[in-house]
Amino acid sequence: MYYDHQVSNPSSDLVIPQVNAYCKPVKGMVFEYVDHAYDFYCEYAKKAGFCVRKRGSYMNDGLLKSKYFTCSKEGHKPANSYDSMAEKDGSNKPYYKRRKRPTIRCGCRAQIFLKYVDDLRFEINDFVKGHNHEMVDANDMHFVRSHRKLTHVQQDIIYEMSTLNLGPVKAFNIKRTKYGGFEEIGPTKDDCKNFKHNLTCYIGEYDAEMVVQRLSGKKNYCDGYSFEYTVNTNVLYNMVFVPFTAIDNHCRNVTVIDALLSSESIESYSWLLKVFLDFFGIAPKVVVTDQDSAMKQAISMVLPNSRYRLCMWHIMKKLADKAVWRVTRFPKKYMVDSWKIDVGVNPRTAPISSFGNDKFLKVKEISREITSGEYLINSYVTDVDELIKVRDQINIMVKKADETKYKRTHLSKRDMFAAILGYDQSSSVCLVV
Template sequence: MASNTLADGGDDAPNYQLRGVEQVSPNTGTKRYIPDSPSSLTPAEGMLFDTVDDAYNFYKTYAEAGGWTVRKGTQHENRGIVINKYFFCSKEDQKVFRPVDTLVEQPSDRWVRRIPSKRTGCQAAIRIKLTDAKKYLLYHFIEAHNHDFVHEEDLHLLKENRGINRAHEEMINKMSHLNIGPVRAFNIMKEVYGGFDKVGATKVDFKNFKKELNLFIGEFDAEMFVKRLMRKKEFLPNFSCEYETTDEGVLKCIFWADEDMKRNYYMFGDVISFDATYKRNKYNMMFVPFTGIDNHNRNVTLGAAILGTETAETYSWLLRAIKNAYGYAPPVIVTDQDPAMKRAIADVWPESRHRLCMWHIMDKLTTKVGAALCSNTDFRKRLSAVVWTDSLLPEAFEAEWAAIIHDFGLTDHEWLTYIYGLRESWIPAYYREEEMSGLMRTSSSAKARAPKKRS
């Protein structure tokens, strides 16, 4: 009794039909394969292309329709302009392995993995050349291949059609933060994209990327970062970098400033903004930029730091590092309402005037006063009109503030009373004669280009 099995080619066997047209030489028995592609996609001698990329993309589309892939080949240039370019089937040429005599001891650097070659010496190719009319002429076309073609449902598995891109890398990294491995990350992306062939890579690609990433970074990412900056300091005389570690060798804080940052500081460092409200990384460390305003009212970076804690001790270390790098403290520094920073500035930079950022204070208005009052009345509009201006004298500001507080029944509001008591540190009415370079409100413009704030 005949059994209906896969080996016998029964009903359960996959029914793969040969792609393209197979031609067999009656004399030698050599097989040739002609792609079964639409005539509109098939190259022909005499075709003209505007650019080399246009020719490559056309040939690549033709290859994808036929079930094979393209590899870029030799090109000739004249004064930087490509005048001749070859494109081959990816199975063009053959890798030749040097014979190794296993009876003779070989140096360790000569041992290589003998990976079987997938190239078959295929001659299919096109060649283009630049004409006098600045067009690229297809002057040579070989259509026949010496190998069969890949089925359409398997095209995404070809090496030339898959690879790890930026989206894949971001997915793998973010999934790893949730303790999700590369295989599960691939499965999630497969479901989101709608199939294996839509991902553009395989599970093996995901696993290999994660493995390479772990090997590259390992447990030495902070050490690599510090060494890179200290190497810059060694070879660049105007580069400054200082850092501090715990007794166990864990990075606590680091500050750096390059030549451009120092130039900005010397030119635009009369007033600087210090912002420590940026998102922390997975090591619970935060990025702290120092910002100034140039002559065109644009933000310029004066220095940067990464801190592990927000204590007065850490801030004091940072302020000393800044003073060591630039030689002097800025006349005015603008920060948020961090009490630890306030103490550090008083201790390390007593000669600097400490001001509070208006944006950080006004950003809390809805939370502190209530969304209903801010949205359904003109309370925010009236308050902003007297806060975000330097055209009022202090007496006029105080009168307007009192009128607004009275009209909305907020006389006993604890937070409004508190920030009013700090008015000389953040209200422009008190600095009409003092150049602030717009930095009392700089953080609001910097936020649009900055990482997401911590909650």
């Protein structure tokens, strides 16, 4: 990629960038969707060295007839004319002087004009390639707004790292270190934070449906697994979340049941313990809870043969707050004697895994298989000729993907969120929680 900064017309002083023919707009080129044309023009702008801005459009009977995509330096910033002593709308509040902000607009006329044709397609009716300003250097293109986009893989990385309590900023720093610099990533830290915020808002709309869908998927894969849910329209907020956590044979915590209760009463806990007992068919040998009197009475009523103990963490926390002397630990002999009992693990418990849209789960599985670049480098680290062959094969596939990516179907933002989360919107369940 290079820039032709020679003046093609001395009277106009236009800069015409020179790029590869496969990504250069041509008058008469047809696109199936407007978004495809926008992505194509953005790719051309990225190689040419300028930023793209969406301009006006013309609608007729709810149908898009024409659309403009221009250079970001198109037009001029309108001048703010005001009288600092004038009053606003008859009030006593005068106009305050606004801060003068610089502008990048210089009246550049570079653009493409899309026109609607038959069969719901759009054709490039006009293409202006000359710019009246210098192009952005290739090393600074990652700062341009229209090119700071998170790819599907990058979005998936941010989401998967958030499940490990790693925020979007830490995910950005990990990608920066892995890719080799800021310029190799594309989006900025703010873009990563905005994506995580939008994804969280999307989850807030369908959180209950996602839980039901995930449990339904687990039911199809795990024999003997069942769950029930009811929709209560009278109790909407302030519900109590009660998880049941067991210890498996590897001394790991496994959540076996979750429940939402309307109150922390003896009746609610008794009902929940009966449901637990009916499903598993066997009572646990030891039950550990915090110092909740309602839970204690419910356990004694429903699980009379189970041994009830208080959580050691809660005991130490309350003892440290109420004791006049400093308590750091209990004698080991006391703790062993108090908890000495043969505890078995319920064989029906199993780790909960996520089940979602099979199509995008397959995509994730294949993507993990494809990411074998590190393995290839390690394998051919002493054979440079073979490593060059691998690189050439990858470049051929990348070029083929660049030539065909504008013909592929695009996902909307909400569909992209659903794909990352493995949530199938088409088979969603209508819940009121």
